[in-house]
Amino acid sequence: MAGARAYLDYNASVPLLASARAAVVAALDIAANPSSVHAEGRAARRLIEDARRDVARLVSAKAEHVVFTSGATEAASTLLTPDWQMGRGAVRMSRLYVSEADHPCLLNGGRFPAAQVTRIGVDADGIVKLNALTAALSAHDKAEGLPLVAIHAANNETGVIQPIGRIAEIVKAAGGILVVDAVQAAGRIPLDMSAGYADYLILSSHKIGGPKGVGAIVAASDLMMPKPLVSGGGQEKGHRGGTENLAAIAGFGAAAREALAGLQTIDAVRQRRDEVEAIVKTQVPDAEIFGTGAPRLANTTFFAIPGIKAETAQIAFDLAGVALSAGSACSSGKVGPSHVLKAMGYGDRLGALRVSIGHATSAEDIELFRSALATIVARRANREKAA
Numbered sequence: 001m002a003g004a005r006a007y008l009d010y011n012a013s014v015p016l017l018a019s020a021r022a023a024v025v026a027a028l029d030i031a032a033n034p035s036s037v038h039a040e041g042r043a044a045r046r047l048i049e050d051a052r053r054d055v056a057r058l059v060s061a062k063a064e065h066v067v068f069t070s071g072a073t074e075a076a077s078t079l080l081t082p083d084w085q086m087g088r089g090a091v092r093m094s095r096l097y098v099s100e101a102d103h104p105c106l107l108n109g110g111r112f113p114a115a116q117v118t119r120i121g122v123d124a125d126g127i128v129k130l131n132a133l134t135a136a137l138s139a140h141d142k143a144e145g146l147p148l149v150a151i152h153a154a155n156n157e158t159g160v161i162q163p164i165g166r167i168a169e170i171v172k173a174a175g176g177i178l179v180v181d182a183v184q185a186a187g188r189i190p191l192d193m194s195a196g197y198a199d200y201l202i203l204s205s206h207k208i209g210g211p212k213g214v215g216a217i218v219a220a221s222d223l224m225m226p227k228p229l230v231s232g233g234g235q236e237k238g239h240r241g242g243t244e245n246l247a248a249i250a251g252f253g254a255a256a257r258e259a260l261a262g263l264q265t266i267d268a269v270r271q272r273r274d275e276v277e278a279i280v281k282t283q284v285p286d287a288e289i290f291g292t293g294a295p296r297l298a299n300t301t302f303f304a305i306p307g308i309k310a311e312t313a314q315i316a317f318d319l320a321g322v323a324l325s326a327g328s329a330c331s332s333g334k335v336g337p338s339h340v341l342k343a344m345g346y347g348d349r350l351g352a353l354r355v356s357i358g359h360a361t362s363a364e365d366i367e368l369f370r371s372a373l374a375t376i377v378a379r380r381a382n383r384e385k386a387a
Contacts, residue, residue: 304352
């Protein structure tokens with residue numbers, strides 16, 4: 001197995017699917033601007049609208065309610081704003097509510113001033129404290145504006161799945177608006193906008209095997225939309241200015257088609273994930289796997305090896321041919337504890353290792369992980385003996 005490598009970092013970015021690559025390449029051959037009215041422009045527009053339908057189908061939404069962006073971070077920055085519009089009228093969101101375990105693009109509050117952002121705690125498994133959310137929304141002063149709640153559907157580090165149905169009930173009872181970061185959930189759990197799952201979803205292409213640099217806002221209705229973050233020539237019905245990234249959007253649509261089909265075989269991914277956790281428990285009996293008391297994504301495990309810093313273990317795995325993460329890829333290079341673990345009550349723990357896999361993860365990949373972990377554990381044992 002010399003020279004072999006195992007890619008176990010799907011939550012950071014899923015390898016580009018062959019179908020998505022083909023769609024990107026085909027779109028690159030269309031030179032026209034999709035806003036042009038001639039035949040070439042109409043051909044480009046058809047690709048975008050086909051992709052819009054494919055993305056909508058992934059979350060059971062209407063195609064006309066999909067707005068393409070440059071990625072999930074832009075989508076979040078667009079939605080997290082006090083300034084909204086209903087028709088020609090202005091609607092004010094006076095406070096943003098997020099969970100302490102959310103991705104930084106939500107935690108940072110978007111266009112809300114820091115003083116107008118309230119963080120809701122999570123329990124030891126990373127589930128949002130529903131009583132705390134209810135209490136916070138009950139105290140919200142509607143005379144100042146509506147409450148906006150932004151919550152991740154599934155955590156990018158632990159894979160813990162939030163009870164979005166219950167959260168939606170709480171938010172609606174308080175007269176609020178619910179934004180759900182579905183970046184990690186899309187293609188891994190069913191998402192159904194038609195069933196009142198959320199008011200707005202955030203999606204990312206490269207998290208489902210599409211190209212990087214494109215994402216989407218999916219709305220349950222277009223009656224009310226945020227004030228545009230990027231204004232310009234009126235593209236995306238005026239919700240996001242700028243010529244659309246035709247090739248990336250085409251690849252996004254192809255990946256969305258495969259992600260929807262992949263939901264039917266997600267149990268095979270779960271079996272691989274369970275193999276990983278069995279290896280961890282066998283080789284490191286004192287390891288701690290986080291979030292196991294709550295529903296989790298089928299592809300994710302987040303664990304800590306006592307006595308070994310996560311960053312040190314990550315480097316050791318990489319040298320052994322295994323690509324995985326020490327927490328969120330968006331926090332790479334930042335030394336310190338995982339904010340997710342801290343929110344879950346683990347204090348200043350130095351972090352943990354995240355293994356995240358997909359449909360293409362093979363038995364050989366898992367075996368390489370097993371071998372690398374055995375080497376790391378043996379080194380730990382030698383150090384302990386020497387001490």
